[in-house]
Amino acid sequence: MNVVHLLTGATDNPIWGRLTLQASQHDFITMGAVITMVAGLLAIVAGLTIFKKWGWLWHEWLTSLDPKRIGVMYIAVAVVMLLRGLADVGMMRAQQAVAAGHPGIVDAEHFQQIFTAHGTIMIFFVAMGLMFGIINLVLPLQLGARDVAFPFLNSVSFWLYFAGMVLVNASLVIGEIGATGWLAYPPLSELAYSPGVGVDYWIWSIQIAGIGSLLSGINFMTTIIKLRRAGMTLMKMPMFAWSVLNSMVLVIFAFPILTATLTLLTLDRTMGMHFFTAGGGGNAMMYVNLIWAWGHPEVYILVLPAFGIFSEVVPTFSGKRLFGYKSMVFALAAITFLSYVVWLHHFFTMGAGADVNAFFGIMTMVIAVPTGVKVFNWLFTMFRGRVRFTTPMLWFMGFVTTFVIGGMSGVLMSVPSVDFQLHNSLFLVAHFHNMIIGGVVFGFFAGLTYWFPKIFGFRLHEGLGRLAFWFWLIGFITAFTPLYILGMMGATRRLDHYDASLGWQWLFIVAGVGAALVVVGVGFQLLQLGWSIWKRKDLRDTTGDPWDGRTLEWSTPSPAPEYGFATLPAVTTRDPFWEAKQGNKQAIAPAPAVTNITVPHNTGLGVVIGAATGTFGFAVIWHIWWLLPVSLLATIVTIVARANDDDTERVIPAKELTV
Amino acid sequence: MNKRLAVCGSVIILGIVGALAGWVLTHLGQLTLLQARGPIALQERNLMGVALGLMLLVIVPVYVLIFTIALRYRAGNTRARGRYRPNWDSDRRLEALWWGVPLTVITILATVTWVSTHQLDPVRPIVSSHEPLTVQVVALRYKWLFIYPDYNLAALNWLEIPAGRPISLQITADAPMNSFWLPQLGGQIYAMPGMSTQLNLQADHAGDYRGTSANLSGAGFADMHFTARAVSDAEFTNWIGQVRAAGGGLDSAAYTALASHAASAKTQTYAVAAGGLYHDIVAQYRQPTVNY
Numbered sequence: 049m050n051v052v053h054l055l056t057g058a059t060d061n062p063i064w065g066r067l068t069l070q071a072s073q074h075d076f077i078t079m080g081a082v083i084t085m086v087a088g089l090l091a092i093v094a095g096l097t098i099f100k101k102w103g104w105l106w107h108e109w110l111t112s113l114d115p116k117r118i119g120v121m122y123i124a125v126a127v128v129m130l131l132r133g134l135a136d137v138g139m140m141r142a143q144q145a146v147a148a149g150h151p152g153i154v155d156a157e158h159f160q161q162i163f164t165a166h167g168t169i170m171i172f173f174v175a176m177g178l179m180f181g182i183i184n185l186v187l188p189l190q191l192g193a194r195d196v197a198f199p200f201l202n203s204v205s206f207w208l209y210f211a212g213m214v215l216v217n218a219s220l221v222i223g224e225i226g227a228t229g230w231l232a233y234p235p236l237s238e239l240a241y242s243p244g245v246g247v248d249y250w251i252w253s254i255q256i257a258g259i260g261s262l263l264s265g266i267n268f269m270t271t272i273i274k275l276r277r278a279g280m281t282l283m284k285m286p287m288f289a290w291s292v293l294n295s296m297v298l299v300i301f302a303f304p305i306l307t308a309t310l311t312l313l314t315l316d317r318t319m320g321m322h323f324f325t326a327g328g329g330g331n332a333m334m335y336v337n338l339i340w341a342w343g344h345p346e347v348y349i350l351v352l353p354a355f356g357i358f359s360e361v362v363p364t365f366s367g368k369r370l371f372g373y374k375s376m377v378f379a380l381a382a383i384t385f386l387s388y389v390v391w392l393h394h395f396f397t398m399g400a401g402a403d404v405n406a407f408f409g410i411m412t413m414v415i416a417v418p419t420g421v422k423v424f425n426w427l428f429t430m431f432r433g434r435v436r437f438t439t440p441m442l443w444f445m446g447f448v449t450t451f452v453i454g455g456m457s458g459v460l461m462s463v464p465s466v467d468f469q470l471h472n473s474l475f476l477v478a479h480f481h482n483m484i485i486g487g488v489v490f491g492f493f494a495g496l497t498y499w500f501p502k503i504f505g506f507r508l509h510e511g512l513g514r515l516a517f518w519f520w521l522i523g524f525i526t527a528f529t530p531l532y533i534l535g536m537m538g539a540t541r542r543l544d545h546y547d548a549s550l551g552w553q554w555l556f557i558v559a560g561v562g563a564a565l566v567v568v569g570v571g572f573q574l575l576q577l578g579w580s581i582w583k584r585k586d587l588r589d590t591t592g593d594p595w596d597g598r599t600l601e602w603s604t605p606s607p608a609p610e611y612g613f614a615t616l617p618a619v620t621t622r623d624p625f626w627e628a629k630q631g632n633k634q635a636i637a638p639a640p641a642v643t644n645i646t647v648p649h650n651t652g653l654g655v656v657i658g659a660a661t662g663t664f665g666f667a668v669i670w671h672i673w674w675l676l677p678v679s680l681l682a683t684i685v686t687i688v689a690r691a692n693d694d695d696t697e698r699v700i701p702a703k704e705l706t707v
Numbered sequence: 708m709n710k711r712l713a714v715c716g717s718v719i720i721l722g723i724v725g726a727l728a729g730w731v732l733t734h735l736g737q738l739t740l741l742q743a744r745g746p747i748a749l750q751e752r753n754l755m756g757v758a759l760g761l762m763l764l765v766i767v768p769v770y771v772l773i774f775t776i777a778l779r780y781r782a783g784n785t786r787a788r789g790r791y792r793p794n795w796d797s798d799r800r801l802e803a804l805w806w807g808v809p810l811t812v813i814t815i816l817a818t819v820t821w822v823s824t825h826q827l828d829p830v831r832p833i834v835s836s837h838e839p840l841t842v843q844v845v846a847l848r849y850k851w852l853f854i855y856p857d858y859n860l861a862a863l864n865w866l867e868i869p870a871g872r873p874i875s876l877q878i879t880a881d882a883p884m885n886s887f888w889l890p891q892l893g894g895q896i897y898a899m900p901g902m903s904t905q906l907n908l909q910a911d912h913a914g915d916y917r918g919t920s921a922n923l924s925g926a927g928f929a930d931m932h933f934t935a936r937a938v939s940d941a942e943f944t945n946w947i948g949q950v951r952a953a954g955g956g957l958d959s960a961a962y963t964a965l966a967s968h969a970a971s972a973k974t975q976t977y978a979v980a981a982g983g984l985y986h987d988i989v990a991q992y993r994q995p996t997v998n999y
Contacts, residue, residue, distance in 0.1 A: 156926040229923050235900060236883035236924060326900035327992040332884060333899070366780070369796035375806070397886055398897045399829070399904040406824035410817040417809045420765055424805035427772050432792040434782040437709070445777065452769050456762045463820050465827040466755045468894020469740050469748075472886055472921035514709060518716040525720055529727050536731075538739035538890045540921045543929045551737055558727075 065671035066245070071223045077154060081135065082221050111650040113199040114610050116503055118206050119184030123496070125213055126177030129169050132217070134567055136166035141527075141560035148556075149548030159544035160227035164250065165216070167230025172254050173213045175350050175484065178492040180209070180264055183292050183353060185503050186495070187268060189601035190286045192277030192619065194612045197270035199648040200690060205260040205267065207658025212257030215665050219249035223669070226250040229542065231339050232313070234324035234332040239317050245669050248317060252665030255310045258303055259661075265299030268292055277600070278618040279637065283377070286599045286622075287370055290377055291356025294384040295349050301388070302345035309338040318668060333398060340391040348387040351483065352380060354491025355422060358447065361440045361494050362426050364595050366433030369623060372425040379418035379425075386415045396464040397471050405464040412462035416455060423448060438595070439513035443494035446521045447486055454482025457532070475535025478528045485524055493520075493573075501589040505607035509587065512576035519569030527562025530555035598626035603636065611647055614705040615639035645700045656686045739890050744916060744937075745909045747827060747893035754823050761816050765809055829896050830905045833873035839907070840868060843985035844878040846885035846898035846920060848969035849927030854985050860950045861957055861984075863965075863975040867946050870913045870937040876906040879989050881966045886922035889935055895921050901992030903985075910937035930971035950976040957984070 060066050074082060096102050109117055139162045143152045154162070184202070188195055196202050219225040226246035228237040237247045272293045276285065285293075312323040313335065322328035324335040363370045370376065392400065392408035426448070435441065457479040461467045470476055501507045534555050539546070546552055580587055589606040603625045604613060618637035621627050627635035660682035667675035735741055743749040780787055825831075832839060843854040844866075854861045866889075868874050878887050880898040888895035893908040898920075910916070920931035938946065957965070957977035962984065965972075 156929060160923065160926070227926070233884055233923075241883050241925060326883075327994065333902070367782075367791070368793050371796055372802050373796065375797075375802050395897070397895050398899075399902070401830075402825040402828035405828075406821045409820050409824060413813050413816055413820070416765075417806070417813055420769075420809040421802075421805055423769060424772075425802075427769070427776055428798075428801065430776045430780055432787075432790050432795060433780050434787075434791055435777065435780050436782045437713075437777075445773065448769065448773050452766050456759070456766050459762050459816070460755060460758050463754060463758050463816070464824045465751050465894065466758060468827075468829070468896070469751050469755070469890055471895060472888075514712055518712060522716060522719050522723070526723050529724060533727065533731055533738075536738045536740045538888075538917065538919070540888070540919060542923045545929050 122181030147545035148553035193275035203654030208260030211662030216253035235326040262303040287359035288356035357495035368433035450486030473535035478531035516572035523565025598623040839873040846880035
């Protein structure tokens, strides 16, 4: 007996919905990817079983509410997703390198799924994952706090992110991902043109991860407002914390728009409504506006913490105070505000009037001013300093030299009449990769290298890090300079093939070589990680302060203990730890006597909420209707159970603390 | 080893960028966006040059500063030891300089933007002594239909226009959203179902120009390109005659068959009945309900 969907008329099985065995039948290339992924998963499961590590994994990691452990889990997932996103890059570059007057390796539909997966995974599961990971590792320590404001919520955020990640990867094995691009514009993403499960997978993986991001935003913002150490006024806060505060303001205001937009698209797709359809009263332009009202702030959500990282790295390795602290704060606030009034620059070509286009264009170019101020302040932090060119500093140099090029191409496109020519071309693709790789990714790599010893107790191998940097930088430039040129030659983005007579092929091949060099760079990073773990005794950080740091986190031992600080310091200056080392006895107030510390119990309820929510998403995707109330109820019951649990904390006695 | 790595890496980067820049400078003819062949495209190109020049006023100093400062204040440079000022963290005049200079540059660019955005507004008719030619453009899956309402004919993937005469395009889609882009004559504008957007262009010289869809619209999107052929007035009249003679009508049924067949197509011409085919295509999406 089959259930006929009342609105779409589709015939669904009452138990399995539209899930059938055909869902996991794939062509040769996809099957290869599926086998690789499943084999990797099985290898992990086998390893954990053979070495009897399941208990360790569960008790030490999965159920942990320690922000440092949650941060490490975010980063671990993001690194695996980076490899997945890079595999997509390999496919895209290979396809475009051969597809001159030739269908290439994969068909159009498949190619479109690959770039959809690439964009979705790289933004939501790599960049966002690395960002929340680094914030978790660093923010509480920098503020002199023992934890975030809501430790359990933090775990829930991570598991929602994890559930979204599982869904987006499940789409490769069971079903498909949308062939609609990473922002799935309707009407292409509507039922009429994309009836399959692909767009639903896209919706639910980012819907669930997005709710996790919103919760994180609330959590970190509260942490900054409420949990700063005594004496740390806002204007004495480390610049990284300032950048996170601004980024979280953006998260809190932007992510609800994403949630609402995706909900409307879901209603269109599963309930037959007409918010964004072509016809039936729907208006796709509304979707385009809404998705960018989230999407543009999203870019700044990612890049502001990267700016914050550089604002820590540059003073530390220049042995100098951050130049123009007040300017930096003001610039951050200006960028935060302006990022809400520029979304229309993503679609000047939609036919808004000249007044509207000109307003949004001008607002966009105004953002270049505070951004430029930040760059000059970093440069003058180095000026008259003693700059040590360690790997984090190299990433900074790579960032400035590539990011300003991205900024320049961005300002070009902020002039609406110029954008009419560059929009949707490969020039645009090169521009935003300049911002997101040169800005965000380089920033996060700098941060990871910089704070790694604080979390793990040993440094990353310097030489391998440098090699990785140079391969990344050379590869990045080799991959994206040809795209700028191709854009000028009239090549649009997302082409699965093109005429050989256009003369584009050799540039695509050069871009492919660049991408391969980036992959070598990533290989060196993995090697660096492995080698550093192997040689961790030689690389051990015994002082807790491997870089001659300036802020509070460097006053703790490495690795930082679960409770962060044995005694909570009070501060009087901006660079308290550095000033204390310079002999300023007032910089960090004398520690009060050591007392017992309360920390949250581990709990598996975050895992349960993630699993139940992920199941809910899976059920909607496959129209398994009976599973909806079941998984929803499981989520609610878990939340209620947690809310009624009064025994959520344990005490670490004073005598066990490392002072 | 580190110094050698840095020198090596920088030389490789300079080599790659230099080689690509060299190729670009010797092959400017292949950069479609620079090969403007009409007044709109020409102004857009020149505007790009102005914006680029203004940006370089800020970018060049950044490049000079970062390498100078990095070299001079590297920890290993003993000659800079005496200049170390660890507590120097603000200077109002300097900061005023780098708030002020970018602000000035952006103010100039903003003025240019305000004026140019109005001048080059795609809906703005081109001032000319010639009557504009109206062409209605419909993006279909995966082809472009050009309707000439004044001549009751249509062409598929082919836009024949008289050079030197303004062209007024009305653009819609009977398909997912596309973007109509004819780079050598002027910029792009979205083609959306149920909406009619406008673009005014002109070709100054006879020639064939490549047009394309710049927005992902489905599996056959990569094949959505067309040729815009600008010809003399006499040749254009001649072409009209040829199309009429060739026959091949596009009535409502034939149009529906064309629109519902989601595939790319070869160039073709049609005679169309007088009346509002384009209007009907736009209006069908404005009905209260649509059956999929």
